[in-house]
Amino acid sequence: MHPRLASMLKQLLSPPVLEDQEQNHTASQLWTVVMIMTVMSVLYLVVWLIIAPDKSIRVLLALPLFPVYGVVLHLIRNGRVGLASSLLVGGIWITLIVAATASGGVLAPGYGGLVIAVLAAGIFMGQNWALVVASLSVVAGAVLVYLDRLGLMAAASRYTDAITMWIAQSVFFFIASILLQMAVHRISGALQRAEQEIDERRKTEGRLREAEKRYRDLVEHVPAVIYTAEAGAEGKWYYISPRIESLTGFTPDEWMSDQLLWYSRIHPDDREAAIENEKLAVLEKRQYQTEYRFMRKDGSIIWIRDESLNIPEDTDRDQNIVQGILLDITARKQVEEKLQSNESLLTAIIENIPFDFWANDLDDRYILQNSVSRKLAGLLIGKTVDDLNVPAELREIYKEKHLRALRGETIREEVEYQRDGEKAYALNIHAPIWNNGNINGLIGMTIDMTEQRKAQEALKDAELLYRTIVEETSVVLYRDAAEEGGPSIFISPQIENMIGYSVEEWSQSPTLWQSLVHPDDLKYVLNAIHTVITMQENNISEYRFKSKKGDWIWVRDEAVPVKDENGKLLYVQGVYLNITKQKQVEEQREALIRELESKNSELERFTYTVSHDLKAPLVTMSGFLGYLEEDALRGNMERLRHDINRIMEANLKMQRLLNELLELSRVGRLMNVPEVVPFGQIVQEALSRVEGRVSAKHIQVLVGEDLPAVYGDRIRLTEVVQNLLDNAAKFMGTQTEPRIEVGVETVRGETVFFIRDNGIGIDPKYHKKVFDLFDKLNPSMEGTGVGLALVKRIIEVHGGKIWIESEPGQGTTFHFTLPDGPN
Structure with missing residues (x-):
């Protein structure tokens, strides 16, 4: 091989060197494991293809591991050992779960290989993660078992046979041995480092004991009871995990000492079925799965799911050894029973x-x-x-x-x-x-x-009737709470037509109506409500509401207490009727009656006065006619002329008296067209008519400025001022500086006219008498005694009033009011 290529390959396959010694040691082991697992995975694929070519499609389940290996190696080389450990464990776990799911569930070889993930998590991530991975494996197994119970899993026998199990378990054994060797190597390294110092050795031993405890806890504290026992009702129990006590109430010692404990505590209705299922599973060499009720030590009943596998033992022994888990499925069974009950209830509901x-x-x-x-x-x-x-x-x-x-x-x-x-x-x-x-x-x-x-059509008819009664009639329907003060619950829309307040305004303030009742009527109204509530009797009352415009509206309130079938008062219901016009008619009638009585009284006085005052001139004329005849017979011409003058004076007095009485009778019957006229013009016209008397007595007349306009019969109002000016001048007395004032003032918001003089004055006891017909306080003064009666009559016909303020020697002031417009 080329040296450069060999160097690159060596560098690629060699673990990285990190600064932290512990992390470097872990990275080296993790690197070694990944390399070995990569080689084992390749060998697994090759052996599988050679031995079981008919099942070559299953090699695809292992292919996702290779990208995982690559990413893990990359993370290790970048010093991210923790993340690399998590990715490796997660990748292995997910791949094995997917393989188990595709190969028949918990009976598939892949599910048993999850112990590799648990060991790797314990070695490289710590005991907590080992517990987490173990728990996830158990939960995933439970899900697979549940799916298998629902028939959603393919039978494990389709994918699993002796060759399959041998290949898979061989790989798992080899990898597990490597992981265990690494765990032992890590412990050995720790022991070697502990030999340098006794304290360090103790710490290392403590960590070893802790590690052993973690592994023990991993087995004994999984959320299920793990057991090993002989099959059958009387089989010997070899091991039972401590969680059996929390599950059944029996301690492991009690369980192990009584061979019949398990069988005797199974619910009688489930006992034979559980044993028969176990026998069949052993004979068929398949996984034993059954669910039964179990009587706990305290007598309560729980549901248990029992899953076990037959473990090959010594061939010379006839007894089969099974290893399995006991799961508490009481909550699930309760949910299932609830669902079944709900289903029955739903069926009953649908049927009914x-x-x-x-x-x-x-x-x-x-x-x-x-x-x-x-x-x-x-x-x-x-x-x-x-x-x-x-x-x-x-x-x-x-x-x-x-x-x-x-x-x-x-x-x-x-x-x-x-x-x-x-x-x-x-x-x-x-x-x-x-x-x-x-x-x-x-x-x-x-x-x-x-x-x-x-019913809807009947309701529509009822609603139409309601609208006709409540909304189309002029009365207002209301409903008040059955309590003192009567807060309003309902009011019909006609309330707005009656007093100007809308239903909304009325509803926003349930006690609004109290503020609108006339102060003089409120106590009377509240007493009426009290009577309705306490006596529970109908009540009719009449009182005044103040409208939104400020007017007072008279209403007739007819209230009825509404009770339930037990006689309990529910509310007060009633109607408001607008009786303002009725009250106005009644007031007009009362006013007319009072006016008629006044006129009758006045007519009586008038008749008496006329008969008395008109009789005097007639008596005078009758007497002097007798003298006239005597004087004519005697030829006494001077006496004759005197008698004729006295007769003529009596005749003129009667004529003037009759004219003034005729004028007085016309006031209120014959009126000129009313008009708005400045009061100053009326005063000037009246002054022009009494100018002679005023000038003769050298009286100073002061007329106020900005006199307002008045509304009425201009000619009659001029007569009023003329008579009052003439009266003031007539009774001026011996004043050296006689003075008359004409003006206007405001008294309590009302415009009041006045004509004031500094004459002789009038005693208060005669203030009303001066307005009586033919009443003259000084008979020697000129006049008929009709003038002030005429003044009072004209002012009252115009809707005004007149009164006097005067003291003897202090002058006299006549006050009077007049309208300023048609209203």
């Missing part, structure tokens, strides 16, 4: 569905029917739509719907048909059966909707 229910597979064959379906269509299991006894066109419709459902569509449609001469309705539903994202078939159901449709 009160409408037609069925299911089809992907070939659109019926696989499930409930009792209603069988009654309507007969037994359909295994049949297709083509077998249905229905018209051909209906079968095509069914096929089309089934096909749509199998494509993933859910179909819901209501159909109408005739039944016994009447309309009937049914809801047909077709839906796909989804399982893990795949469609496995379809389900269908037909539900009689006739009664539901009738």
